[in-house]
Amino acid sequence: MKSFLVIGLGRFGRHLAEKLMELGNEVMVIDQDEERVARLAPVVTAVCVGDCRDEQVLASLGVRNFDVCFVCVRDDFQCSLEATENLKELGAKCIVARADQEKQMKFLYKLGADYVVHTEMDMAFRVATRFSSRNVFDYFELTPRYAIIEIETPQEWEGHTVAEVDVRRRYNVNILGIKRGEEIVPLLDPGYRFLPDTHLIIAGDKESGLHLSNQK
Numbered sequence: 001m002k003s004f005l006v007i008g009l010g011r012f013g014r015h016l017a018e019k020l021m022e023l024g025n026e027v028m029v030i031d032q033d034e035e036r037v038a039r040l041a042p043v044v045t046a047v048c049v050g051d052c053r054d055e056q057v058l059a060s061l062g063v064r065n066f067d068v069c070f071v072c073v074r075d076d077f078q079c080s081l082e083a084t085e086n087l088k089e090l091g092a093k094c095i096v097a098r099a100d101q102e103k104q105m106k107f108l109y110k111l112g113a114d115y116v117v118h119t120e121m122d123m124a125f126r127v128a129t130r131f132s133s134r135n136v137f138d139y140f141e142l143t144p145r146y147a148i149i150e151i152e153t154p155q156e157w158e159g160h161t162v163a164e165v166d167v168r169r170r171y172n173v174n175i176l177g178i179k180r181g182e183e184i185v186p187l188l189d190p191g192y193r194f195l196p197d198t199h200l201i202i203a204g205d206k207e208s209g210l211h212l213s214n215q216k
Contacts, residue, residue, distance in 0.1 A: 005028050005066040006028070008073035009031040010073075012072050013031075013098075014039075016072060017040060021043055024176055024184070027046075028061065029047050031052075032052075048061060053083060058090055063090045063091070064090065070096045071095065071098060074098070077100075080097060080104075081107060084097050084113050094114050095115075096113065101118075145206055147204075152199055157194040158195065160194055161192060162194075168204075171212060174203050177200075179198065184201060
């Protein structure tokens, strides 16, 4: 389980927060719009109504404690820049910012973003990856190197436990949860024995995850 801060609750930020929660993480959200915050309050771990351009507001959230801070502000690029800069100055571990245009990406990187998500480019890559890999059912790239991927349980794992397969050391990925139908159950027990006809939600090295997806 990881801890995430999502700044900006437009369509992208809202869906991102909901998906991160589904995958068993802790998620805090912040937006100036009280209605948007109230809508997500029952779903996420914690909420805040505030201006992300205000360094004191972000400081009060303890941004150093989050594994990743997402800047998902839309329609106000200046706000996105200021939020990114404030997070960097406050010592955020990892900053992922959203951009609508390629030219915006260089400014976000310059002000401290570790990774920039270009929605159209990333969606094209996600669709291409999902449909060109044999057993990828969903795909979300967190960084150029790391991704969250939904894959079919490899046949060679069936009947073995997580500890026996030694997933983290051998494959450089973590299993976040087991998916049966539409239900995702967080996987916390290394004694869990892999079953056929189930999907795994894995996170880690992108190439390793895609390699696993092609094993049958």
